[in-house]
Amino acid sequence: MSEAPPSLSDVVVSVADLSVRARERTILDHVSLDFSARSLTAVVGPSGCGKTTFIRTLNRMTELTPGLSVEGSVFYLGQDIYGASVNPVVVRRRMGMVFQRPTVFPMSVFENAAFGLRLVRTEEDEVDRAVTEALQRAGLWEEVKDELDRPALSLSGGQQQRLCIARALAVRPRVLLLDEPTSALDPGATQRVEATLQRLKDDIVLILVTHNVGQAARISDRIAFLHSGRLVEVGATVEILERPREKLTEQFITGRYE
Amino acid sequence: MAVSTSPSVAAVDDLTRDRSGHVRRRTALDRAIGWLLPLLFLVAIIPILDLVYYVSSQALPTFTLHVLTTNPSGATGGLYAPLVGSLAILSLATGVALAFGFLGGLATAEYVSDSAAGWIRVTANVMAGTPAIVIGLFGYIAFVTYFGWGLSLAAASVTLGVFMTPYVFRATDLAYASVPPHIREAALGSGARPLQYLLKVASPIAFPQVLSGVFLAMAIGVGETAPLVLTTTPVEVPPLGLGSPASALPLYIWTGYQSGYILPSAIHLAFEASFLLLVIVVGLNVLVRIIAARSRRRLEGLFQ
Numbered sequence: 098m099s100e101a102p103p104s105l106s107d108v109v110v111s112v113a114d115l116s117v118r119a120r121e122r123t124i125l126d127h128v129s130l131d132f133s134a135r136s137l138t139a140v141v142g143p144s145g146c147g148k149t150t151f152i153r154t155l156n157r158m159t160e161l162t163p164g165l166s167v168e169g170s171v172f173y174l175g176q177d178i179y180g181a182s183v184n185p186v187v188v189r190r191r192m193g194m195v196f197q198r199p200t201v202f203p204m205s206v207f208e209n210a211a212f213g214l215r216l217v218r219t220e221e222d223e224v225d226r227a228v229t230e231a232l233q234r235a236g237l238w239e240e241v242k243d244e245l246d247r248p249a250l251s252l253s254g255g256q257q258q259r260l261c262i263a264r265a266l267a268v269r270p271r272v273l274l275l276d277e278p279t280s281a282l283d284p285g286a287t288q289r290v291e292a293t294l295q296r297l298k299d300d301i302v303l304i305l306v307t308h309n310v311g312q313a314a315r316i317s318d319r320i321a322f323l324h325s326g327r328l329v330e331v332g333a334t335v336e337i338l339e340r341p342r343e344k345l346t347e348q349f350i351t352g353r354y355e
Numbered sequence: 356m357a358v359s360t361s362p363s364v365a366a367v368d369d370l371t372r373d374r375s376g377h378v379r380r381r382t383a384l385d386r387a388i389g390w391l392l393p394l395l396f397l398v399a400i401i402p403i404l405d406l407v408y409y410v411s412s413q414a415l416p417t418f419t420l421h422v423l424t425t426n427p428s429g430a431t432g433g434l435y436a437p438l439v440g441s442l443a444i445l446s447l448a449t450g451v452a453l454a455f456g457f458l459g460g461l462a463t464a465e466y467v468s469d470s471a472a473g474w475i476r477v478t479a480n481v482m483a484g485t486p487a488i489v490i491g492l493f494g495y496i497a498f499v500t501y502f503g504w505g506l507s508l509a510a511a512s513v514t515l516g517v518f519m520t521p522y523v524f525r526a527t528d529l530a531y532a533s534v535p536p537h538i539r540e541a542a543l544g545s546g547a548r549p550l551q552y553l554l555k556v557a558s559p560i561a562f563p564q565v566l567s568g569v570f571l572a573m574a575i576g577v578g579e580t581a582p583l584v585l586t587t588t589p590v591e592v593p594p595l596g597l598g599s600p601a602s603a604l605p606l607y608i609w610t611g612y613q614s615g616y617i618l619p620s621a622i623h624l625a626f627e628a629s630f631l632l633l634v635i636v637v638g639l640n641v642l643v644r645i646i647a648a649r650s651r652r653r654l655e656g657l658f659q
Contacts, residue, residue, distance in 0.1 A: 203657055
C-alpha cells in the first residue's frame with residue numbers, strides 16, 4: 098500500500114493552485130495536488146470541507162452550478178481543462194463520474210451501459226464489446242449477463258451503482274471520479290463496490306471522495322485531507338492513518354473531530 | 356430486555372387500553388372523518404353520474420349510425436358536419452397549442468434563466484385564467500377581422516389553440532422541470548451535450564406527462580364553446596378548407612338549445628351532440644389514465 102514515488106510522466110491529473118468561490122464564500126482555497134496513473138486517492142474531510150466541489154472541478158461539473166467561480170488550473174495530461182478552447186463535454190468523457198446515489202436512466206441495463214458510447218457514432222459491434230467489458234470491469238456482468246434487456250431501475254441499489262460505474266467505464270476514461278459512491282448503499286453492496294474499485298485501480302486513476310475513513314483505509318493508496326477548503330495534508334494511506342503530521346488530520350481520522 | 360418480559364410489568368403496562376381522553380377523542384375524530392370522506396365523495400360524484408345518465412337517456416334511444424353519417428338539416432338530421440368540424444378544429448388547435456405550449460414549456464424548464472422562467476409562468480397562469488369568451492373576442496378581433504380570415508376553420512382553430520396553449524405549456528414545463536436533477540447531472544457528467552441530454556434522457560422521462568397534458572388540454576378544448584361562437588358559425592356541411600366556416604359539437608348544443616323553444620327536435624340534436632362530446636371527453640381521460648399507469652410502471656424508482 099505504500100506509494101511509489103510519482104515520476105513526472107506518470108501524472109495524469111494535476112491540480113494547480115485551484116480556488117473556488119461562491120460569491121463571497123471561499124469553498125476551495127489554493128489547492129494543489131497531483132494524481133498519478135494506477136492509483137486510488139481518497140479525498141476525505143468533514144461535511145462542507147469542499148471535497149465534493151473539489152472533484153466536480155476536475156471535469157468541469159462545477160459549471161452546472163450557477164454562481165461558482167473557479168480560479169487556477171487543472172491539467173489533464175498536460176492540458177489545462179479550463180483552457181479557452183477546451184470543450185467540457187470532451188473533458189467529461191475522459192474523466193467519468195459516479196455520484197452519491199445511483200443515477201441509472203429509465204432504460205435497459207444494456208442501454209444504460211451503452212449510453213456514453215451512443216453519444217458519439219459507435220459501431221454496433223464495438224458497443225457490444227465495450228458494454229460487456231465495462232460490465233465485467235464493474236463486477237456486474239455475472240449478475241446481469243442473461244437479462245441485459247431488463248429495466249435498469251429494477252436492479253438493487255448496489256447493482257445500480259455498479260451499473261453507473263460500468264456506464265462511466267464503457268467510454269474507457271483515463272480517470273474515474275467517485276463522489277461518495279457508497280453513501281446510499283448497505284454494507285454488502287458497499288463491499289462489492291469497494292472490491293470493484295480495488296480491481297479498477299490497476300488500470301485507471303481513481304479519485305474517491307468519502308467521509309468514511311474506514312473506506313479510505315480499506316481501499317485507497319493515498320489520502321488527501323481537506324478542511325475548510327484547504328488541503329491540510331496528503332500522503333500514503335498508511336502514513337496518514339498511523340503518523341499524521343497535522344493535528345487536524347489526527348483528530349479527523351481518530352473520530353475526535355469537533 | 357429482561358424487564359419487558361417480566362409478567363409484573365406486562366400487567367401494569369396494558370397496551371390495549373388507552374386511559375387518556377385526549378387520545379380517545381382523536382381516535383373518535385379519525386373514525387368520523389373516515390366515514391365523512393366517502394360520503395363527501397358520493398355527494399360529489401352523484402351529480403356527475405346523474406348528468407351522464409340523463410344525457411345518455413335522452414340521446415341513446417334514437418342514437419344510430421345515421422347520427423354520425425348525415426349532415427344536420429335545420430332541426431333534424433345527424434351530426435356529421437359538427438363532428439368533423441369539431442375534430443378538424445381540435446386537431447389544428449392542438450397543433451397550434453403544441454407549437455407554442457410545448458416549445459415554450461421546454462424553453463422555460465430547460466433554457467431560460469430562473470427569473471425569466473418565473474415571469475413566463477405567471478403570464479401563462481394569467482392566460483389560463485382568462486375567460487374563454489375573452490379569448491374568443493381576441494380571436495374575433497385578431498383573426499376574423501384584422502387578418503381577414505372571416506368566420507372560418509382557421510380562425511376557430513387558432514383561437515382554440517390559443518386557449519389550449521397554457522395547459523400544454525404548463526404540462527410541458529412541469530414534466531421537464533420534474534426530471535430529477537441527479538439524472539441531469541449524470542447525463543451531462545457522461546459527456547452528453549445539452550441537446551443529447553434533452554432527447555435521450557429528459558424527453559423519455561417527461562414525455563408521458565406531456566402527452567397527458569396534451570390530452571387533457573384536448574378534453575378541455577373540445578368542449579369549449581366561447582372561443583368558437585365569435586370565430587366560426589354552425590354550418591350544416593363539413594368545412595371545405597381552412598377559409599370556410601366549420602361547425603362544432605358545442606356550437607350545436609348552444610344553438611340547438613336556443614332554438615329548442617320553437618323546435619323540440621333541435622333540443623334532441625343538442626342532446627345527441629352532448630352525448631358525443633361526453634364520449635370524446637371520457638375517452639381522452641381514459642387515455643390519460645392509461646398513459647399515467649404505464650409510465651408509472653416504467654419510471655418506478657426514478658423519483659426517489
